[in-house]
Amino acid sequence: MGFYENDQKYVMNTYNKTPIEIVDGEGVYVTDIQGHRYLDMFGGIAVNVLGHKNKKILDAVNCQASRYIHLSNYFASEPTVQLAKLLVENTFAEKVFFTNSGTEANEAAIKIGRKYGRSISPDKTKILSADNSFHGRTCGSLAITGQKKYQEPFEPLLPNVYNFEFNNIESFKRVVDDQVCAVFIEAIQGEGGIVEVKETFMQEVKALSIQHDFLLIVDEIQAGIGRTGKFLSYENYGITPDVVTLAKALGGGFPIGAVLTGEKASSVLKPGDHGTTFGPNPVVSAVGCVVVNEVLNETFLSEVHDKGCYIKNKIENLKKQYPDIISEIRGTGLMLGINTGKYAGPIKEMAFERKMLLNVTAGDIVRIVPALNITYDEINQFIATFTDILAEVAQQK
Ligand SMILES: Cc1ncc(COP(=O)(O)O)c(C=O)c1O
Structure with a gap:
């Protein structure tokens, strides 16, 4: 029996856990027991600010x-x-x-x-x-x-x-x-x-x-x-x-x-x-x-601000393309929420299938709170996967 099953058996169920067995992490990625690598946009719920395994x-x-x-x-x-x-x-x-x-x-x-x-x-x-x-x-x-x-x-x-x-x-x-x-x-x-x-x-x-x-x-x-x-x-x-x-x-x-x-x-x-x-x-x-x-490093903080603006711009463009799915993107820096209404839950599941961990809050908001030292390449990977998911949601509607 894997440790996910044992979690369900022995740990009090106060969270609906995602069925994954994570055994390693590095930067903004985690790896499961089968060796699959996931992009972690969950960030331990805004905790893993410098990513996993920071030296x-x-x-x-x-x-x-x-x-x-x-x-x-x-x-x-x-x-x-x-x-x-x-x-x-x-x-x-x-x-x-x-x-x-x-x-x-x-x-x-x-x-x-x-x-x-x-x-x-x-x-x-x-x-x-x-x-x-x-x-x-x-x-x-x-x-x-x-x-x-x-x-x-x-x-x-x-x-x-x-x-x-x-x-x-x-x-x-x-x-x-x-x-x-x-x-x-x-x-x-x-x-x-x-x-x-x-x-x-x-x-x-x-x-x-x-x-x-x-x-x-x-x-x-x-x-x-x-x-x-x-x-x-x-x-x-x-x-x-x-x-x-x-x-x-x-x-x-x-x-x-x-x-x-x-x-x-x-x-x-x-x-x-x-x-x-x-x-x-x-x-x-x-x-x-x-x-x-x-x-506290000046550059670090201004980069968080710039990365936030970069993501917001990209999502605003996606909103123009998919106005029936995205109604709003809000927040500041790397604390962002994308209102995707009833599609939030399915988007989270589709992200998981595509090896990306996403968090949904308040029922309809995809919450973006990754490590603050996420790179632009990693952000682009998030945007590409998110774009792909939106295309599928639009097709299934
Ligand atoms: C704004 C805010 N206050 C308080 C808490 C509670 O913090 P903790 O879960 O560490 O007790 C949270 C947790 O999500 C939070 O977001």
Whole structure:
């Protein structure tokens, strides 16, 4: 019996897994047990930012693992301090709290928001988040995720959370008041289907955060670490947040999350208020330093932007050719969504038959989140395969 069958037998089925047995990876390719090579446009869901088997990552793992693997948060760890310093020196942040995943970063941010509010007034505990947002699966993060389908089976969740319509300032104004302690927002909604915030909306929310004294918390778990062509995605909208949450790409494939805090939020948590045994693992911190140093390179970020524009142009041309299949291409940098409506599922399957891994989100959006160091040749391979698939879909219609 292959390990895919054993996965179905022994691993709890919370994801509908693709029937493939991957045994190796290199750059933007993975190889299955039969030796078939697949172009990986899935990118581990926006995680494998430097691709598979990156030499600098492997060296960092070997180097740190041969010193020590875990100490606990009662001792300063050199790679972790280095990573915190890099994040502080290159963003709005003054301090960093590390976690092991995205949802844990949001849990910590929720606690920071609540404690911040209660330090001003005992009833300043209201949290706002957007309809269609996604902030994670643990109970706090789930409570601020603006999608009923994920929440309902687990209710009752954290109280005093309200949603506003994304990009609708009138809707936001209906729920905001002085009792709000924190607002969570993704600059580009990822799971929600690659929906970008409007600059004016973001700026008005920022202005209201000053007026009502709440923490503006930008969830950069999917859009951060270079994915949009900026180091952090909020830089695209001319605002400075109070808190940013990170995960996914930060560990280049290893689990890590982080909460970055600015002036308003950096001293909210005191010893004993919050903690984690594992976060962050020193080996992962060492990898995080590699990732951040690579991504922060000026050329790297401008290339992400240019590659995004290149793909968008190509898909816009395909949209002209196949207007009944592609209704929209949206997103920034290498965080792109192609709205293919009811064809998204079949397109994903046809891509698999053609040895290309594609991800579909929100039911109808083909989500393009490959490694950020994907080459133009590899992008052209993606475009050629995608074009071929569209021709087949058009023929079958
Ligand atoms: C914007 C956003 N926030 C939070 C999360 C949760 O992160 P994790 O799966 O690491 O808990 C995700 C995961 O997809 C995400 O995209």
